[in-house]
Amino acid sequence: MDSRVIKLTTAAHKHGNLNIRTCGLGFFPKGILGGSTKAKLGNEITVKAEGLPDYIKTDIPTDRNTGRPRWIFRRRSWVKKFVRYHNLKPNESVRIKRINEKTYEVIPENNNGQGSTKQRLRKTTGTRQVTSEERRVEIYQKHFDPTKASDVTHDTPLERLNLNWREKDLREKERTKHVHRLHPYLGKYIPQLVEIFLRKYFTPGQTVLDPFVGSGTTSVQANELGINSIGYDVSAFNILLARVKAGKYDLIKARKEVLDVLNKVRLATQIDKRQAKLFVEDLPDELKELLSETDSEYLKEWFAPRALRELLTYRYFIKIGTYYYLDLLKVILSRSARSARLTTHFDLDFPKNPQRGPYWCYKHSRTCSPIKEAFKFLRRYSLDTLMRIEEFARVRTDASVELYHADSRKVRIPPIDGVMTSPPYVGLIDYHDQHAYSYHLLGLPRNCHNEIGPASKGRSEEAKRQYKHDIAAVFHRVLDAMKSGGHLVVVAHDRANLYSDIANSIGVEVEDIVRRHVNRRTGRRAGSFFESVYIWRKR
Ligand SMILES: C[S@@+](CC[C@H](N)C(=O)[O-])C[C@H]1O[C@@H](n2cnc3c(N)ncnc32)[C@H](O)[C@@H]1O
Incomplete structure (x- = not known):
């Protein structure tokens, strides 16, 4: 340059x-x-x-x-x-x-x-x-109002975009609309940002690729706009979650299954044993064993005995049942497990050690105690999940959604029209680790060593060099699947200034860089920073 x-x-x-x-x-x-x-x-x-x-x-x-x-x-x-x-x-x-x-x-x-x-x-x-x-x-002293995603068309000039939304411009309820809050996931981008660039660069019937699809924000928003999508992610849990979010459901059947499991767990764990006998004739021996023990040290360490019993009971019933929407049930179980861990209220993202006794809670300014049970979460999230998939069903289209558990450096990508993605950033997040409880509870395969730029590898010069090399390797494959003139929209908080080198090495034309101010209000990572949206074009 x-x-x-x-x-x-x-x-x-x-x-x-x-x-x-x-x-x-x-x-x-x-x-x-x-x-x-x-x-x-x-x-x-x-x-x-x-x-x-x-x-x-x-x-x-x-x-x-x-x-x-x-x-x-x-x-x-x-x-x-x-x-x-x-x-x-x-x-x-x-x-x-x-x-x-x-x-x-x-x-x-x-x-x-x-x-x-x-x-x-x-x-x-x-x-x-x-x-x-x-x-x-x-x-925030822009001359024009923050952009409303639904107003954007192919003709909206980039310089007219104001992506600096304040809470009053874009409420949390909209940012987490329908399935976007089906399960917590650290590192996702907001659906309105995705919608804006999909509207600007794609038309219904085209295909967008997200090589780092994470929790599936791109797939869900693309589907809402009638755009076909393909997504890859190296983390098995992320792909499970993305599939569940973007899925199409027979809502009556889904409701029946979700409530059926919940009821079984309630009968097996929530009522007096003598009463339970009236409902569950004879608890199977297998279940009795399962309720009392698990060989996972992780689970025993991170959950209070009662919470663990309730979670394992849920897992048992979804395992032995013949549920059509098994993945949906797994996500409810995982979300409940996340809330039921022995953690403080203010460090749910990356708790280091289990919190066993009362503690001073910075979030609530009072002494709080760790959670002992899980059933209340199973019930709350079962109902919330049903409401959210019903809400998404109202705007869901028949555009195709393909999601694959794969390392994007090695996949063969079918023809696509463009890309919308937010790649992992060097030394920031361990994407498997943030859902460790799910991997332990659901027995999902781990592929951590193939994560690009994991936090565990740090931010040394060598880590940055490797990161640039890996991200470029993904984009080389992506470009092979695109026609010239197609757009790649890449969102990154590029604090180490690596993306101009990446753009150079893959030979794309840098059409624009749109910056936006991000203000995270809660969690251990609360704070504000500038994020860049790179608009690249295949030459
Ligand atoms: C910033 S997150 C994407 C979040 C996503 N935009 C969303 O809204 O949910 C980056 C994702 O890249 C994935 N990832 C890391 N290395 C990868 C690789 N080699 N191949 C495919 N995905 C990878 C991580 O698992 C993570 O889910």
């Missing part, structure tokens, strides 16, 4: 003048020079300044008397915000990158090895730092 480094002068801080003389005219598209006033604009380019939410459309003005370029951007109020955001000083440098003929990106150059903007901000003394609140205020 072509780029130029330019030095900041005091004029940048005072007047927003970025001296771009050293870039030379050849670095910009023809026709960029405009007149001396706004009355005669040249062909504008789009400038993205790292850390700022708005894209800037600007040309380069010329001098009224001489007609020569003035070597600054005409639009420049953003420059002051940019230097303040990154805490840049006069004589420090910024890099201007040409992403494509009409799109440029401005980023701070690594000034004297002082590290990232965040580190620089932390090191600063004496100068006032930009608070995160100020940064957020800037972000």
